[in-house]
Amino acid sequence: MNRIKTAIVGASGYTGMELLRTLLTHPAVELTAVTSRAEAGKRLDEVFPRFSKARSAALTFCEPDPDLIASTGAEVAFLALPHGVAAEIARALLERGLKIIDLSADFRLRSPQVYEEFYGHPHPATDLLEEAVYGLPEIREEQIKNAKLIASPGCYPTSIILPLLPLLRNDLIDHSTIVANSMSGVSGAGRKADLTLLFCECNESARAYGVPKHRHLSEIEQELSIAAAENVTISFIPHLIPVNSGIVTSTTARLKPGVSAEQIEQALESAYADAAFVRLLGRGKAADTKMVTRTNFIDIGFEIDSRTNRVILMSAEDNLCKGAGGQAIQSFNIMHGFDQRTGLENW
Structure with missing residues (x-):
């Protein structure tokens, strides 16, 4: 199985930690970048000792710089960022050829007016809304297969x-x-x-x-x-x-x-x-x-x-797994032609 070079942007929060927990052992993933402004410069196993001796445990947190992320060879990036913040880096990474799985709310809504009503500020990237696929695997599998920008649903x-x-x-x-x-x-x-x-x-x-x-x-x-x-x-x-x-x-x-x-x-x-x-x-x-x-x-x-x-x-x-990180990885599997269960069969 080919391993997909993958980045996690915003890897130090609860959802980021859930992504790490699964992607560190996913047979088709090679983690090349994990970002966190608060933890930049620290090793992954220093911030999360539970991942000591895991594959890629020596990876160092870096700033969420699009050029730096792209330079690692990452082909896909998971964005575990707050709404309003994710859109800017999503655009930058899309321009650099990466596929994006966004776990924020920035691309879930089709209407920028509804976004502004519920989130209290204008939508930061209205031109990307048509491109985004609402990534609920059970109902959008075919669209997810060919997507470059997935808006992973809320919990x-x-x-x-x-x-x-x-x-x-x-x-x-x-x-x-x-x-x-x-x-x-x-x-x-x-x-x-x-x-x-x-x-x-x-x-x-x-x-x-x-x-x-x-x-x-x-x-x-x-x-x-x-x-x-x-x-x-x-x-x-x-x-x-x-x-x-x-x-x-x-x-x-x-x-x-x-x-x-x-x-x-x-x-x-x-x-x-x-x-x-x-x-x-x-x-x-x-x-x-x-x-x-x-x-x-x-x-x-x-x-x-x-x-x-x-x-x-x-x-x-589980709000962090099926409601967040696990569901995003389910979409990742669909995007790359893997069985949906790959890396997710945790009982």
């Missing part, structure tokens, strides 16, 4: 979009009644100093946040609208819970008249029976974060509430 959107898409495509639910409640581990907020994220603030506590207009709502509604072929607006309530990682989401919607549990199950099976990283639990089975953390799987179960004629979709994933 909450992945947990909400994947269970809902088959139901919307088959016209099984009233999309005006969709309500999604998600709970996420603290690592979802990133590796930063923040009073609200201190141990004593989060431990033994659970709270809603980002209500009523969390930023991820923009890409959720975009993708659901594409599936429904009309505008979809939903209620989304995210919560912070005292675990390191993992997202569990419960999404409800009113069933269209006459829709049965068998039709719901058939729609999910038809969409995902052959999907490498979707595990369908079936009716009456609740997804559990304990079963998916540190893996690239998303588990999906469902139940029917006959009293209210609503379907209850239950999903769980």
Whole structure:
């Protein structure tokens, strides 16, 4: 198997560390550059002792300079950077011939107006939006194969979009009644100093946040609208819970008249029976974060509430893996013609 020379830009955060954890042992990857302004000049195993003796452990963090990254021979770069920052370096690396897998929000939205509405500033690279592919492997595999710029989905959107898409495509639910409640581990907020994220603030506590207009709502509604072929607006309530990682989401919607549990199950099976990283639990089975953390799987179960004629979709994933780094590597595998599971079969 040919090894692809690869860079990670922004490799010292939680998502960057998840990318490192997988790419250091990926059989088709040769890491040639890892960047971090804060850790520049330090060896990889000095910053992350857990990677001591791993392949490429002696690699030194460098500044995120596009010329320097390109000079290492990197053919593809993962961008684990904040929104608003990623677009500039994405453009520079594209101009130098690299393929980009961006884990920020900069290229997820098709509309620059919606981006500005949700992120509070004008889009930094509107001319690249048409080129970007929303990199949800289960629904965009063919587009990902030929993409040069992949916008890897957010963690909450992945947990909400994947269970809902088959139901919307088959016209099984009233999309005006969709309500999604998600709970996420603290690592979802990133590796930063923040009073609200201190141990004593989060431990033994659970709270809603980002209500009523969390930023991820923009890409959720975009993708659901594409599936429904009309505008979809939903209620989304995210919560912070005292675990390191993992997202569990419960999404409800009113069933269209006459829709049965068998039709719901058939729609999910038809969409995902052959999907490498979707595990369908079936009716009456609740997804559990304990079963998916540190893996690239998303588990999906469902139940029917006959009293209210609503379907209850239950999903769980690791916010750093299927919701971030692992999913980006899944797209990397597709781009380069590898089996989607390559390097990601962590149980």
